[in-house]
Amino acid sequence: MNNHQSTPEQTRLERGKHALAEIDGEAGEKVIEALADIAPDFSRYLLEFAFGDIYSRPGLGLREREIATIAALTALGNARPQLEVHIEAALNVGVSRDEITETIMQMAVYAGFPAALNGLFAAKAVFAARSPL
Template sequence: METNRYNKGIEVLQQMVSQETLNATVKHIEKFSPDMAKLIVEFPYGSLYSRPGLDLKQRSLLTIAAMVASGSAAQLDFHVQGALNVGLAPNEIVEAVMHCVSYAGFPKTLDAMFVVMRVFNEQGITYEEV
């Protein structure tokens, strides 16, 4: 599993999430399906997140919006944590989710906001509207 894209992907992930979170996802999946674990590191993180042109904060905002729009709330907590770790402010994350309501609809946006609220609560983040 030691390819250049894999190594780049691990480097990006280490900037975004804790080693504990990385183990809870990639290493956990790797035990079941090494090929799937390799794909989730190499493709999005080794091939896309590591590209020039956008920084990790911008890519995190895009990912959050895409996940809201596609209704992928189950994976959103990972990306909200990553967004916080690369420097997005809590209000930027909330605004990104709120912005999606007119494109993704209220149900998907509310599901996402509940995830954001849970992550903030778990991390002791107090959110105040600006």
């Protein structure tokens, strides 16, 4: 199940901010800050819906949610910045580099080799920036 506990008294926004901090840390906060001058409402929607409602639900743990997100973003093939943020998030919540790599490789079957290659290069960049293999 999820690692963080939310209470019924928390607003969607409070739950979202807590989940974002736990999952994405500084990278997530940078996304929210980058939206402040162009679409502050969108950043609130992202916090409330994606993190306050969906990521805070019981049923899947944060590890499983990030694996699913990496798979989806890899399959899209055109979301490298978001994929890199979620690779970081996956590492933050305990997904191993090998599990991330295998998840991305699995997408070659369903999304094609170009999407998987793009995903692997995104993972390589995140891994290198975080620390050498």
